[in-house]
Amino acid sequence: MTATAEATGAPTRVVRRASISSNRRKALIWSYIFLVIFAVFFLMPPIYMLITSLKSSAEISAVTNPWVVYHPTLENYIGLLTSRQYLTFFRNSAMVSVSVVAITMVVSILAAFSLARMKFWGSTLLATGVFLTYLIPDTVLFIPLFKMFAYVHETTGIELINHWYVLIIVYPTLTVPFCTWIMIGYFASIPKEIDEAALIDGAGYIQMLTRIFIPVALPGIIAAAIFAFTVSWANFLYPLAFTTSTDQLVLPVGIITTLIKGDVYNWGQIMTGALLGAAPPLIIYAFLMDYYIAGLTAGATKG
């Protein structure tokens, strides 16, 4: 047969096929390169914070290698954790965040359930409206909100501005729309027949929600709760605008306003405060990581 091939002069072509394993290796190498770049890029600041927090003020201002700690000390940690002020910021932050998470969960679970399941006049429009409110940036909102709170004070005598609890009222404007929106998605992915089975089994709407929807959509609910916690823990603009007295400040603003005195930056304590402030969300993430990831990816494909 080769003779015929030669006689007709058919061009012989060597087809080169990359093996699956070499393809995979190439893909992996590129993945590693980019992942390492990202990891280094994002971990650099916290590592720098950690290093700086272990230095004394003298060592920070000395001309040495900034990435090396020559005389490690815990004085910044001790100083902060024994300062009443810092603990007040921490307490305010915790109270605000926990309350906001609780309020957000109650409101958005009920809202998402009714928007996803109880078809009523205008429910689709409302669901879109909820999402649209999320698109309005807080920089646009804080002045009108300030005027509103001032008006409430004038008319009712209730003082909201310059109290930490004003944030419990303000933060849900950021958290509720987003949490409602992602939970509508979760609830909508639960098959309709499950409600119908529950309805026939004798469940009312509240029982359907508490005994079926919440347990089934728990990963989504936890993801939403983490989001609400992170937003209310880390927001900077609203507490800066609405609170001024030191005993009413939350962590992000408290650290900046009390540890920077004029043009004197207490870098060691600033870094320590920020690091300690970042701890609670980190701890929560670590514990609920599996849930959080399951929550973010579920619903991406129809199960």
Added chain:
Amino acid sequence: MAQVTLRNLVKKFDRTEAVRGIDLDIADAEFAVLVGPSGCGKSTTLRMIAGLEEVTSGDIMIGGETVNDVPPKDRDIAMVFQNYALYPHMTVYENMSFGLRLKKFPKAEIKQRVENAARILDITELLDRKPRQLSGGQRQRVAMGRAIVRNPKVFLFDEPLSNLDAKLRVQMRTEIKKVHQKVKTTTVYVTHDQVEAMTLADRVVVMNAGTIEQVGAPNDLYHNPATRFVAGFIGSPAMNFLPCRLEGGGDALSARLSDTLSLALPAARAPSYRPYEAKSLIFGLRPEHITEPRPHEPGLVEFTVPVDVVEPMGMETMVYFTVNGIEVCARVNPAAARPVGEPMRFAADLRHMHLIDPETDLVIEVPAALRGNAYTNGGAR
């Protein structure tokens, strides 16, 4: 006692009428199957009985009580869904006991009922598992178990076997029938599969385009369909339909199917068919009533046509031929089938024939005594 009665039941979705005024009486402990093509309104009817769809007009009565405005939980019904609709986060035991727990039954009774139902369905060893750890057939059993423990007046099944593979479907079909024989609860079962309908039902309700075409025992529908739709829908392969013209006079009527083929009709049927003399009608005969000639059976009408297609099925062979351009299926003994292209002698058993008036699509009625077939008990029309 729980009979289910539908009176002039209508359901409209916006402008489309899904159910157009149906009347139906289902007796206590009866197994009724609603069957029809998709979109015929059978599932809507079932969902109205369950209370999951509101009734546009008409009445639904369960156990003599009108339940139009009664919420599903108070209708004392249980429903099995096509996709099982098990609660994914609960174990089998919790799934089955959910309804009873909501109704605050004592724990001991719940346990006893669940275990009893589990025994009936042979799922005792699955009680601690979650639905995702079960196979399709097991999930379906659990869904049935959830219905049984409630001990309801009526079981409603909405295409419960459609998600199972063919073999399991046959197995579960038998299972459902067994369960019904054990618990004797009035059952309304919806399916699009006519074999399922025939095998399960005490009475089959054939629906089409939102109306009931015919109600009757499975054999009744098969042998004495009332309409062209029922004649064509029930039975597989489907009944052969051929346009024909009635010829002759007196008792010697014959059906002319083509220029070359005319079949002499049984004399006993002449009185019923005579009014349609010289009219265009549709002649209907099932494949199993067109066979190879059988000399020992009297009354068969023989004819010869060339074979188009041969489909051996093992136990029997389907032979297709054309009459006037229309394909006709015959069910013959494998040994008698002729090769494609060759003429073959067939025998038509006209005791099972039907004539359909194309103007009304109704099968022309022949009094039972004159039909000449074994099935003479006549279905409700």
